[in-house]
Amino acid sequence: MNATRHEEFREYVAARGPVLLRMAMQLTGERAEAEDLLQAALAKTYLAWDRINDRSAVDGYVRRAMVNTQISWWRRRKLEVYPTDELPDRPVDDHSQRSELHDALGRALERLPARQRLAVMLRYYEDMSENEIAEVLGVSVGTVKSTVSRAMAKLRDDAGLGDQFPGIPSSDY
Incomplete structure (x- = not known):
């Protein structure tokens, strides 16, 4: 039934x-x-x-x-809005700067060779370990480390991204 x-x-x-x-x-x-x-x-x-x-x-x-x-x-x-006569002391967050940085990083990633771009995407966007990436790409762990390291160096050098993106590790490998 x-x-x-x-x-x-x-x-x-x-x-x-x-x-x-x-x-x-x-x-x-x-x-x-x-x-x-x-x-x-x-x-x-x-x-x-x-x-x-x-x-x-x-x-x-x-x-x-x-x-x-x-x-x-x-x-x-339902939003709970409480009107006040006083403005808050801290400034409102400007999301446009983050958007510009995101766009710059996207363009820099596009300029990487395909293998380096894939390794970076798997490592930092998919949060895969070096062993997992090596298995997916069919290469050794050492190759993954050197590929990601070279890609990160290019990203840092490309238009000064190292200064703009403090989240990009400078010596992860």
């Missing part, structure tokens, strides 16, 4: 999913949030599947679950 319940629910979701997603989009305004909302509502519906005797009323049940869930999320996200 449980397999039948599961299959019946699965068929319902396959048939009505796109329609329900459109409603979720109307509630949230963003596709990713709509998908999350629909998923939450469908999870609630699945748990109550045996209690829904009239299968023609399932759409209404899911819609009500979406509305209730969205209202719950709105309440949780």
